[in-house]
Amino acid sequence: MSDPWGGRSGQATRNRTTGAPGPRAGDSGAERPVAGRAAARAAARRVDGGGGGGSGRRGARPVNRAGRGRRVLKVFGLCLAVLVLGTAGVGWWFYQHLNGNINSVSLDGKGGTEKPDAFGRTPINILVIGSDGRTSAADCKLGGGCSQTGVQSGYGNADVEMVVHISADRSNATVMSIPRDTMTNIPACKDTENGTGTSGYYGQINSALQYGPACQVSTIHQLTGITIDHFVKLDFSGVVKMSDAVGGVSVCVNGNVYDTYSHLKLSKGTHTLKGEAALEFVRSRHGFGDGSDLGRTVSQHLFLSAMIRKFKSAGTLTDPTAVYDLADAATKALTVDDGLGSVSKLVSLAADVNKVPAERMTFTTMQTAPDPTNSDRVVVGSGAKSLFSTIANDQSLTTGSGKKAVASSVTATASASPVSKVSKSEIDVTVENGTAIRGRASAVATALIDGGFGSGTTTANAPSAAASTTLTYGPDRKAEAQAVAKALNLPGSALKMGSAVGLTLVIGGDWSSGTTYPDIATTAKTATANASASTADDSKTCAKVSTYKTVSLNGVPMTPSQAYAAAGNKPDSDE
Incomplete structure (x- = not known):
């Protein structure tokens, strides 16, 4: 378990007629090396990846008021203890009673x-x-x-x-x-x-x-x-x-x-x-x-x-x-x-x-x-x-x-503190197309390069179709991944840590157009x-x-x- 806290048959549903999704078609091309921003952009376009006192009487025996005070305190303390224990007992009974119901x-x-x-x-x-x-x-x-x-x-x-x-x-x-x-x-x-x-x-x-x-x-x-x-x-x-x-x-x-x-x-x-x-x-x-x-x-x-x-x-x-x-x-x-x-x-x-x-x-x-x-x-x-x-x-x-939800995206979290000590120009990303739409990886890779990210950014086809977009980062590369996520408006759920060196962005079916990840309103409308x-x-x-x-x-x-x-x-x- 991963979370932190451990009528009978009747009238049938009436018909609704909607379309059906088509099959995935893989993109053409393969990953190409790039050199320089102009060449990188060109390559990206060419290649794609589908909470007391006295008593007052003379001769009277003195009264030990300190002793009486101690007795009063003792009685009070005893009553308080009984009250606390009684209350706790009710609470414990209630707790056990409820547990027994489940x-x-x-x-x-x-x-x-x-x-x-x-x-x-x-x-x-x-x-x-x-x-x-x-x-x-x-x-x-x-x-x-x-x-x-x-x-x-x-x-x-x-x-x-x-x-x-x-x-x-x-x-x-x-x-x-x-x-x-x-x-x-x-x-x-x-x-x-x-x-x-x-x-x-x-x-x-x-x-x-x-x-x-x-x-x-x-x-x-x-x-x-x-x-x-x-x-x-x-x-x-x-x-x-x-x-x-x-x-x-x-x-x-x-x-x-x-x-x-x-x-x-x-x-x-x-x-x-x-x-x-x-x-x-x-x-x-x-x-x-x-x-x-x-x-x-x-x-x-x-x-x-x-x-x-x-x-x-x-x-x-x-x-x-x-x-x-x-x-x-x-x-x-x-x-x-x-x-x-x-x-x-x-x-x-x-x-x-x-x-x-x-x-x-x-x-x-x-x-x-x-x-x-x-x-x-x-x-x-x-x-x-x-x-x-x-x-x-x-x-x-x-x-x-x-x-936009404040805590639900890396964008908001990343903007609150420096995301990386590494210059964007030193961050290369492998962009893979996991959709059935040709040119998706090329478009996003070009946007990254134009946005100042590394000219070593490349494109390729994803090994298989992907329903959702993911950005996988290697050991000690989380800050770099957050920088990329901020630039592309990716949600925190898209970031995954992997064992491979570098950053790999797989564009999924949830990102069918544009060079920034759809905002919440667009996502909601589609879903x-x-x-x-x-x-x-x-x-x-x-x-x-x-x-x-x-x-x-x-x-x-x-x-x-x-x-x-x-x-x-x-x-x-x-x-």
Whole structure:
């Protein structure tokens, strides 16, 4: 572990049509020696790499006031000791009580291993799973469907899957939802808890949870290339407990809505949802958007954003009763990996999340395209690889204020102190093209030479295609690498220390044009193309009620607003 602190099947996702990336074509040419700036520039253009007195009575016996004082102090000290020990005892009991609530399982190393950036910091990636399993009487009552099967065993399906990325510098976070109807390859895996396993298959992504949380983590890691350090699983009753513990979550809907499947019924406007009403909202997929899982991910983002704002609001975390209720509910509601299997580790995680301002928490959904073999399912769409790469490479999707993040780039760090005692003209770089675009290495190498870097700068083709840009530096060459990174606007995550002498810049698919690395705004625009995106500070956006006939009342198909009008005798969910 590298981080520092140690509904059942229903209506399918509607189709989305997007393009597909083309194959990589290698650049032509090979590395050429250069001599002099003019020759170097020419060569670069030619060659490319794809925290007392008396008593008053005569004759009276004198009173030993010093002794009395000592006795009073002794009694006071004893009482204080009892008080301290008693308080400490309560604290210890509480701590042990919370630890006893936590259910944890092993990830078996299925999520990959984080690599620190050039400053030794590592990001954190957590897979948040919402299970549809009816594994308790409470879940059966809330989710239904147990009248014939009874309380079920196993984990159920992962009907909610969100990759939560917290940047290495803790300045920003991204939450990416993966629609449950996504078809993908499920890898071979086996659950060490109950022994169930699979040799691998092509199927719906949410089904991997049936073989244990580690299998679900492995599936997401394989699909996205994003390292998954931890997982957190929540079931139906968990959502109810958490929403009650924070005193309800405020959400807004842009019209009257009645989802006859999740039973959510709300009038147009803002509502504070607790308990079952909160569960109905996050489960509703027929009520919002196009009535599919894609619309549901957006409303879930609005709900989570509101919950985050509630956590951060004054009073929520300063009220001892509220904190107890929240901690008790959270630890009872969650199943986590061993790396998060204690109160201290969960508290550390919460502290890391709390460092990120709400305006720098981005919620988005993976881009999808229609499954060519099943119109009721989707596959990874065009643009998703860019989103995956952005998260995997610890790049922010927002700056909140619109300005460049101060701590997230080498540029800002480098400007605070001298980056190198070596003159730029003595720094040579091998620039390799790892993209499918001809001329990328030549353009960047020429810019470096024109910017005063060594005339020994050369170009070449990368050995293989690269999704992300990296600048690898040899021993004792870190300062030189920072100088190059500053000149090219490279993020800290792009710098890697290697064993080879010198500096090698591999231009990846995340840098498709220009001679300076794209700024955050450009990166975010590219990564979230054809995907919904919002930030946690957005308190004005309402969930959009579906205008399609996605629900049915008394056997008659209708829109959620029509169903609301027709069900006047049914109380609203927040009543």
